[in-house]
Amino acid sequence: MPPRRLASRALAWSALLLLTACASAPPRPQPGTGYAERANDVLFSAIGLVGTPYRYGGNTPGSGFDCSGLVDYVFRTAAGVVLPRTTRQMGALDAPRVTRGQLAPGDLVFFATEGGGVSHVGIYVGKGRFVHAPDTGGTVRLDPLANPYWARHFLYGKRVLE
Numbered sequence: 001m002p003p004r005r006l007a008s009r010a011l012a013w014s015a016l017l018l019l020t021a022c023a024s025a026p027p028r029p030q031p032g033t034g035y036a037e038r039a040n041d042v043l044f045s046a047i048g049l050v051g052t053p054y055r056y057g058g059n060t061p062g063s064g065f066d067c068s069g070l071v072d073y074v075f076r077t078a079a080g081v082v083l084p085r086t087t088r089q090m091g092a093l094d095a096p097r098v099t100r101g102q103l104a105p106g107d108l109v110f111f112a113t114e115g116g117g118v119s120h121v122g123i124y125v126g127k128g129r130f131v132h133a134p135d136t137g138g139t140v141r142l143d144p145l146a147n148p149y150w151a152r153h154f155l156y157g158k159r160v161l162e
Contacts, residue, residue, distance in 0.1 A: 038079045038161050039106030045078035046070075046123045046131040052140045054133045059085075065133040065140055067121050071108060074123060081160060091118035091158070098157040100145065107157040111150065124157060 055064030059073055068087045075081040084090050091110050098107060103124045109132075111120040122132030125142065130150075133140045143150060 035161055041078040042074055042106045042123065043125050045074045047125060047142065049074070049140050050131060050142055054136055054138045056136065067133045070133045070140055071121050071123060075160065079161060083160065087121045088118050090121055093158060093160060095158045095160045096162065098159055100154060103157045104159065106161050107159050109145070109157050110155045111153040112155050113153050118155060
């Protein structure tokens with residue numbers, strides 16, 4: 001693809017991402033869409049849920065989300081991908097593992113926040129940021145992976161859309 005066309009597409013997707021972040025309903029996947037389209041559907045849906053209250057065991061926008069409930073809801077509704085319900089089960093999925101440097105938008109990101117094993121999950125949205133439901137009393141939010149806390153606890157990513 002010529003550089004000018006690639007830059008034009010990147011600019012268009014960036015503008016669409018910014019506009020969609022304010023949308024009230026997540027986009028629905030289209031039949032036969034490829035990886036990039038499915039990843040974008042996931043990103044738009046996840047970013048659209050920023051601000052939703054955290055609730056342990058929550059798995060809908062109306063009830064609130066915990067981390068794995070958010071990830072499952074987004075992938076199920078935006079990409080038609082059914083994931084296991086718990087963070088540990090998601091971490092054990094038979095899907096390609098990726099390092100921090102290999103992350104692509106739509107990848108799952110896993111963290112060890114309690115005792116070394118997988119205990120937290122989010123969705124990588126690109127440019128070093130991820131969407132997640134971090135803790136009681138908080139809301140779904142967009143955070144940088146470079147934040148010292150998240151950088152220290154990062155384990156790996158998984159590519160589940162392939």
